[in-house]
Amino acid sequence: xxxxxxxxxxxxxxxxxxxxxxxxxxxxxxxxxxxxxxxxxxxxxxxxxxxxxxxxxxxxxxxxxxxxxxxxxxxxxxxxxxxxxxxxxxxxxxxxxxxxxxxxxxxxxxxxxxxxxxxxxxxxxxxxxxxxxxxxxxxxxxxxxxxxxxxxxxxxxxxxxxxxxxxxxxxxxxxxxxxxxxxxxxxxxxxxxxxxxxxxxxxxxxxxxxxxxxxxxxxxxxxxxxxxxxxxxxxxxxxxxxxxxxxxxxxxxxxxxxxxxxxxxxxxxxxxxxxxxxxxxxxxxxxxxxxxxxxxxxxxxxxxxxxxxxxxxxxxxxxxxxxxxx
Amino acid sequence: xxxxxxxxxxxxxxxxxxxxxxxxxxxxxxxxxxxxxxxxxxxxxxxxxxxxxxxxxxxxxxxxxxxxxxxxxxxxxxxxxxxxxxxxxxxxxxxxxxxxxxxxxxxxxxxxxxxxxxxxxxxxxxxxxxxxxxxxxxxxxxxxxxxxxxxxxxxxxxxxxxxxxxxxxxxxxxxxxxxxxxxxxxxxxxxxxxxxxxxxxxxxxxxxxxxxxxxxxxxxxxxxxxxxxxxxxxxxxxxxxxxxxxxxxxxxxxxxxxxxxxxxxxxxxxxxxxxxxxxxxxxxxxxxxxxxxxxxxxxxxxxxxxxxxxxxxxxxxxxxxxxxxxxxxxxxxxxxxxxxxxxxxxxxxxxxxxxxxxxxx
Numbered sequence: 001x002x003x004x005x006x007x008x009x010x011x012x013x014x015x016x017x018x019x020x021x022x023x024x025x026x027x028x029x030x031x032x033x034x035x036x037x038x039x040x041x042x043x044x045x046x047x048x049x050x051x052x053x054x055x056x057x058x059x060x061x062x063x064x065x066x067x068x069x070x071x072x073x074x075x076x077x078x079x080x081x082x083x084x085x086x087x088x089x090x091x092x093x094x095x096x097x098x099x100x101x102x103x104x105x106x107x108x109x110x111x112x113x114x115x116x117x118x119x120x121x122x123x124x125x126x127x128x129x130x131x132x133x134x135x136x137x138x139x140x141x142x143x144x145x146x147x148x149x150x151x152x153x154x155x156x157x158x159x160x161x162x163x164x165x166x167x168x169x170x171x172x173x174x175x176x177x178x179x180x181x182x183x184x185x186x187x188x189x190x191x192x193x194x195x196x197x198x199x200x201x202x203x204x205x206x207x208x209x210x211x212x213x214x215x216x217x218x219x220x221x222x223x224x225x226x227x228x229x230x231x232x233x234x235x236x237x238x239x240x241x242x243x244x245x246x247x248x249x250x251x252x253x254x255x256x257x258x259x260x261x262x263x264x265x266x267x268x269x270x271x272x273x274x275x276x277x278x279x280x281x282x283x284x285x286x287x288x289x290x291x292x293x294x295x296x297x298x299x300x301x302x303x304x305x306x307x308x309x310x311x312x313x314x315x316x317x318x319x320x321x322x323x324x325x326x
Numbered sequence: 327x328x329x330x331x332x333x334x335x336x337x338x339x340x341x342x343x344x345x346x347x348x349x350x351x352x353x354x355x356x357x358x359x360x361x362x363x364x365x366x367x368x369x370x371x372x373x374x375x376x377x378x379x380x381x382x383x384x385x386x387x388x389x390x391x392x393x394x395x396x397x398x399x400x401x402x403x404x405x406x407x408x409x410x411x412x413x414x415x416x417x418x419x420x421x422x423x424x425x426x427x428x429x430x431x432x433x434x435x436x437x438x439x440x441x442x443x444x445x446x447x448x449x450x451x452x453x454x455x456x457x458x459x460x461x462x463x464x465x466x467x468x469x470x471x472x473x474x475x476x477x478x479x480x481x482x483x484x485x486x487x488x489x490x491x492x493x494x495x496x497x498x499x500x501x502x503x504x505x506x507x508x509x510x511x512x513x514x515x516x517x518x519x520x521x522x523x524x525x526x527x528x529x530x531x532x533x534x535x536x537x538x539x540x541x542x543x544x545x546x547x548x549x550x551x552x553x554x555x556x557x558x559x560x561x562x563x564x565x566x567x568x569x570x571x572x573x574x575x576x577x578x579x580x581x582x583x584x585x586x587x588x589x590x591x592x593x594x595x596x597x598x599x600x601x602x603x604x605x606x607x608x609x610x611x612x613x614x615x616x617x618x619x620x621x622x623x624x625x626x627x628x629x630x631x632x633x634x635x636x637x638x639x640x641x642x643x644x645x646x647x648x649x650x651x652x653x654x655x656x657x658x659x660x661x662x663x664x665x666x667x668x669x670x671x672x673x674x675x676x677x678x679x680x681x682x683x684x685x686x687x
Contacts, residue, residue, distance in 0.1 A: 035499060056521070081369070108648035148338045217447065218442055218444060218448050219447060219448055219449060219450040219451070220443055220446075221403060221442065222440075222448040222449070222450075222510070222513075223435055223436065223443075223450065224403055225401060225403060225435060225439065225440040226434065226435035226439075226461070226462045226513060227431050227432060227433065227434035227435030227436055227462070227465050227466060228431075228435070228461060228462070228465050229431065229465065230431075232461060236453070236461075237450050237453070240450075240453065241451075241452055244452070304557065314452065315452055316451070316452060316453075316454075316497040316499065317497070317499050
């Protein structure tokens with residue numbers, strides 16, 4: 001177990017290293033940040049001064065070496081644009097995105113698993129067919145369009161929910177949270193539903209196909225031959241088997257929810273990290289981009305570690321590779 | 327060994343008739359049909375047999391002859407598009423056909439248990455053995471978890487599982503095939519059922535394990551007075567196990583009688599063909615090395631396209647124009663019935679020439 005964790009940590013460090021290198025070179029290739037930062041009318045001397053201040057006068061490998069040395073001490077650089085530490089900028093925005101992503105994931109799982117189970121148990125019923133047809137819509141409708149339609153319907157026509165912004169928040173553990181503030185959920189609901197729709201469709205389809213497959217297994221027939229109540233057959237024998245693929249996929253999808261909620265955040269003017277990333281890329285604010293991507297890789301690593309642990313807990317046949325196996 | 331509590335008398339099939347006349351199980355004219363695109367197909371056709379308390383009945387036939395479907399019909403596990411179309415199944419005099427789903431659920435795993443062919447697939451891979459055993463007790467008995475666990479442990483020991491307490495905490499993949507089948511058997515025995523339906527439970531195991539399990543099952547059922555229906559394609563398996571045999575072909579019982587009658591004086595050409603096809607029969611005939619075993623010509627017909635009259639007709643050397651009509655059920659000997667126009671004469675004892683065999687010196 002300890003070996004497993006150590007191995008995972010080492011892997012994560014390698015990935016982080018390669019990632020930082022790629023992003024560094026990548027952003028360098030896009031353009032020179034100085035063009036964005038310095039007034040075009042500035043003198044060559046001014047430009048050189050700014051470049052020297054930001055360390056942009058050095059060759060790329062020296063810049064990278066400095067970044068690496070600082071990063072190992074927990075300093076991911078200072079935003080060219082804002083003049084504040086890049087990590088600080090991101091962490092300030094992170095709760096908004098996390099809150100949105102977790103809400104979306106909860107909606108997807110809490111609705112998706114029961115609906116998928118139902119559709120899987122009654123594949124030929126009207127309800128089952130409707131759920132499956134609906135899940136195809138969830139897959140195929142573009143997120144931005146659904147977002148706009150949600151705003152049109154619930155904000156413009158019905159006037160039930162606000163169309164954008166984060167609304168009231170309450171401080172907890174030094175960060176701002178919408179759900180803790182009275183009425184905060186009203187601002188969260190539409191973007192969360194919008195973000196959840198695709199994942200909801202995914203969870204429904206996974207659960208449905210898993211259920212149908214499980215029902216064909218011999219152990220289901222044996223469970224029925226034992227005279228177990230239907231509640232127990234579905235709730236324990238089926239559910240525990242289908243949770244294995246669902247946990248894997250949902251876990252990894254949680255990463256994409258955090259990393260790529262950009263579209264939803266833009267539509268609903270949600271002040272999360274997706275919006276920050278877009279701005280930083282257009283402004284060539286390299287420290288923020290690098291810090292953002294490193295953080296995302298880190299979060300991904302954590303999630304996949306959690307998925308592996310849950311997976312091992314759910315499926316007794318899986319043993320976490322400690323020593324020999326790769 | 328702790329005595330196990332007697333079954334609750336509230337179950338729908340609890341014994342109320344004490345008369346010796348009523349058998350444990352009486353099946354009459356049972357038919358199970360499937361709705362298919364090409365019309366209806368009878369997987370089980372007009373089946374009738376009886377089983378006494380503590381008796382072992384062997385249900386023998388080739389793949390696809392409807393023997394497994396017979397088992398599912400007896401425990402109401404026929405999945406759509408199949409359905410039980412006609413007939414009656416009585417357990418200790420109580421009609422089971424048409425019982426509501428709730429009563430069936432109470433009956434399954436309690437009064438009637440079933441064991442399946444592949445022990446690798448019958449246990450749920452993600453649940454521990456104790457979970458799968460305890461839930462079976464709790465589904466039918468109002469007892470605490472501790473008591474259910476004690477009963478599980480006791481039953482595991484009875485089926486010959488070493489270190490049973492340790493095994494209880496194992497997952498199925500940690501056990502060998504033979505051990506898993508023992509666990510499945512233990513689960514079937516947990517609530518001391520009146521009837522166990524065993525659908526080829528030893529086919530997937532190697533021969534030594536098969537022999538052990540056969541012996542243990544026989545002993546356990548004799549001791550507890552449990553009726554046992556053993557479904558198999560292997561005559562040698564039931565030869566030493568069953569009291570009575572039913573030979574099935576194309577959804578029907580073509581021959582029925584005591585094991586000795588059916589194996590020693592088969593009256594149906596199909597039964598004779600099956601017996602002739604065994605290595606033991608070949609040896610008795612003076613089989614030479616390299617010589618092919620005798621086999622029944624042709625193959626079992628698909629249920630959707632059964633020949634009219636006797637379904638065995640196209641493969642039978644004795645068939646004539648009579649066999650175009652549905653054959654009658656005739657008594658070949660007391661207690662031995664056969665579904666045939668031209669049953670083999672009772673004198674034709676093994677290893678005499680089969681009806682379709684070549685001339686012998």
